[in-house]
Amino acid sequence: MSAFDPAAYLPDDLLERIRARAAAVDRDNVFPDEDLAELRAAGYLAVLVPQELGGAGLGLAEVAVLQQRLAGAAPATALAINMHLVWTGVAKVMADRGLDALRFVQEGAVAGDVFAFGISEAGNDLVLFGSDTAAVPASDGSYAFTGTKIFTSLGPVWTQLGLHGLDTTDPENPQMVYAFVPRTDAIVTRDDWDTIGMRGTQSRTTELHGAVAAADRVVRRVAPGPNPDPIVFGIFSVFEVLLASVYTGIARRALDLSVAAAKARTSKKTGRPYSDDPDIRWRVAEMALAYDALPPQIAAVAHDVDGCADRGAFWFPALSGLKHRAVVAAKQIVDEAMLVGGGSSYFARNELSRLYRDVLAGMFHPSDPESAHATVAAAWLGPVSG
Structure with missing residues (x-):
């Protein structure tokens, strides 16, 4: 090979x-x-x-x-x-x-x-384990979805939307329904993406007004709540690994830009490049030490997903922890890169200023810091008593 x-x-x-x-x-x-x-x-x-x-x-x-x-x-x-x-x-x-x-x-x-990702909903901290979107079944096996999804990246261009909703037609046995709907008049994509950073994602709000998923596009029905079903694991694992990858890529770019800036800037005091300054060298080294830990972690977790490894109850802590560490480290690295770059990095035309805004988005993706810590604590300490 x-x-x-x-x-x-x-x-x-x-x-x-x-x-x-x-x-x-x-x-x-x-x-x-x-x-x-x-x-x-x-x-x-x-x-x-x-x-x-x-x-x-x-x-x-x-x-x-x-x-x-x-x-x-x-x-x-x-x-x-x-x-x-x-x-x-x-x-x-x-x-x-x-x-x-x-x-x-x-x-x-x-x-x-x-394919776009229609899972996030305002105020729904259950994420994959619950939904405020109504999924109403029809006699032919199709489902009609009504609700509002937020942060729908690829908003202007997607052709198929993968989404979830809650089927409550049997109150004793509600079901989370995962399906795909095409772009039709039953779906409204708002032009409301005006953010600090990550502006090109155009992650707009999506209104579903009875959007129909054909029977052969209804891919999974599972009980709400924490669930090890393959579609839940598949979404969570791929989502977290690829998110960690994006923010690790930002960290690497910021590190590269800071190295270039340190070599290009010259101190008026010493006449020597900033790359010779001990404080700058320490700062860049700190960035590199933080960055170096990220790619191997991503590779290890991703290889285990590919290899169908059995991490048991520690799969979800491993995945949420991976994403959390990557976005926290990336933000710290970009912060340090701004300082190495000096005052010019504060100008909007400087690439570092864009990375500084873009990297902020990482903290808002699932798993957020609170969820990641709760997941890891539950794995090591067990559920909260009482």
Whole structure:
């Protein structure tokens, strides 16, 4: 088997074109349509799809590396594409465990479909374990979904929306329903994405007014609440690994920019480059020490997902902890990079200032700090007594 070469899937010239567009995308608060077009043409939407179905046949561990690479060029583009890759990753996780219910996602990705992630809801801290969206069944096996989803990345461009809702037609046995709906008049995408950073994701609010998922697009019905069902594990595992990857990519870019700035700046006091200053050297070393711990952690967890490893009750703490450590470290690294870069990094035209705004989004993705700590505490200490 030949060694994995990230440049074969994300060539340097493609990344440079994406990087060159990132500032304008952020400034104009628009979706990076050109990035998506080039990534689609390069087959990137199908990197997690098996070769026999027309994809690249990569594993989660390899795509995690690619997403770090893409995030170093354009964090918002990487985060937006992440949400499509989550669904193709879930399809792979389930297929690896003998469940072929999401083959249509794999085939759609090869054909050029863009899958969005419609899970987040305002005030719903249950996330995967509950929903305020009503899922109403029909006699033909289809479901109609009515509710509001927030942070729907790829808002202007998605063709299929993967979502969940709660079926309460049997009050004694409510069911969480996972399904996919096409973009129709029953779905309204608000133009309401005006944020500090990650502006290119265009993660807009999505209104569902009886949006119908055909029977063959209803992929899973599970009991609400904490659940080890394969679709829950698939979503959580791929989501957390790829999120950690994006923010690790931001951290690496900030580290690289700070190294370049330290070498380019000259001290008036000493006449020597700032890279010789002991305080600057210590600061860059601290950044590098924090960064160096991230890629191996991502690789270890992703390889275990790919290999169907059994971590038992420690799977969810491992996944939420991975994401939490990555975003906390990335934010600290960008903070330090701003200081190494000096006052010029505070100008909006400076790439570091954009990374500074983009990295803030990491703390708002599931698992948030409170949820991550609660999950890890429950694994080590057990549930709260009483």
